[in-house]
Amino acid sequence: MTVWRAPGRINLVGEHTDYNDGFVLPFALEVGCTAVVEPASPGRDGWSVRSAQQAEPVVVRRSGLSAAPDVPEWSRYVLGALWLLTDRGVDVPALDLRVDSDVPSGAGLSSSAALVCSVTRALDDHLGLGLDDDALFALTRDVENDAVGAPTGGMDQLVSLRGEAGHALFCDMRSHETRAVPLDLAGNGLAVLVADTRAPHRHSDGEYGARRSGCEEAARRLGVPALRDVTAADLDDALAQLNDDELRRYVRHVVTEDDRVLSVVRLLDEGRLPDVGPLLTASHISMRDDFRITVPEVDTAVDALHEAGALGARMTGGGFGGCVIGLVSEQSVESAGEAVRAAFADAGFGEPSLFTAAPAAGAHPVAG
Incomplete structure (x- = not known):
């Protein structure tokens, strides 16, 4: 079993500048999402997703994004990384995934990035992929843009992945270089x-x-x-x-x-x-x-x-x-x-x- 937690964020200043290749200054929050990844039950060859915030689990066959089934929108934030990794040549095995978030949904605190980043970091760790910072960021952004269809610019994922306690994160959204600012x-x-x-x-x-x-x-x-x-x-x-x-x-x-x-x-x-x-x-x-x-x-x-x-x-x-x-x-x-x-x-x-x-x-x- 592999467990990762990723935070939501507050953006101190810099709104709608991220997708314009500009500058943003968010900071990570204590509230976040915890993702658990573990092997599927014996005999089952698919992916199961459960959320503490949703009544019903979602169970799908293993596939890439082009063959992905119609599923509830919330589960696309979790399954998106699995679909995209499969498309990129990773043989993702049958897995059980569980997520639990305390980021208020719809409040502008990036509950979606907390969800995507916790799942992606847990998958990278569990599968031993060894993705570097840039690859992790690219994958999390692609999940929201391509698997979910939300045209986010990437700020939320950067700070959820790279935030530091006691600091805001100055992000250049063209180069994706970041620097901690006190x-x-x-x-x-x-x-x-x-x-x-x-x-x-x-x-x-x-x-x-x-x-x-x-x-x-x-x-x-x-x-x-x-x-x-x-x-x-x-x-x-x-x-x-x-x-x-x-x-x-x-x-x-x-x-x-x-x-x-x-x-x-x-x-x-x-x-x-x-x-x-x-x-x-x-x-x-x-x-x-x-x-x-x-x-x-x-x-x-x-x-x-x-x-x-x-x-x-x-x-x-x-x-x-x-x-x-x-x-x-x-x-x-x-x-x-x-x-x-x-x-x-x-x-x-x-x-x-x-x-x-x-x-x-x-x-x-x-x-x-």
Whole structure:
């Protein structure tokens, strides 16, 4: 039996920049998914998948992706690595897989990457494949893109695989090079307060894909490989070349968001954590006004956190729901949380879930 655990993540700053070859700054969470891989019962030649969060198991024959049967979407996140490894020439034997996650689903904390990365690391270990960091990352991203059909850019998988305790992970999404950046919350008397608005979103829906295709179209019209190649200094000239207001908004968000990531990394390297607050807020305004991916629940939470004295606040994740983060003093965590609850009650929204988050380790083995 082989057991691995991989975390969900909070994205400190850098939204929708990943698939534009840009920069992101997430950190891994304590919550995550645990995957168990063991040989199948004698006499059975197939793959069995069970989830603690699902009522029924899924049992399929061994196959590649092209011959994969129609199965529930959740199980594709688990079976995807098996299908793709088979397509790549690995003789994957009959196996039993079990998964158990405590990452809130649909909250923008990347429960999907935690699931995929825990399964992939467990399979690599159990089968003795010896995949290096780059190969593991590529496989996990391919599972979501090809086996599930979710057009994610790869940030979630990188931090779930490579996150470090006490650090955010600066990711260059073109080269996939990463660097740990100190995120000393306790040493600065600060906390990241997370408000799960419980307004769920889905990455595989049309809105996320529309933003991605729009960014790709804008890059094509601007004659650059990706929007990452438009710098903040180039922005005005780039916007003048576009006659589509929607594409102009997309470009403005991505270019300014990349610049915000670089600024936050510089501040953290200099030990100036409190100074990143205004950049977090600017990121939210850009997501709200230019990329237009926020919803009333997340805007209400951000406003409430600011009124409660947060240094900065923003939605985190792909948008259209999910979580908001606020950079608050340790002493004001409770009062800031109460402010969000009161604002939700006044607006007639459901009760939000509130907790603090600190950077944790990436995927790691667990004693069976």
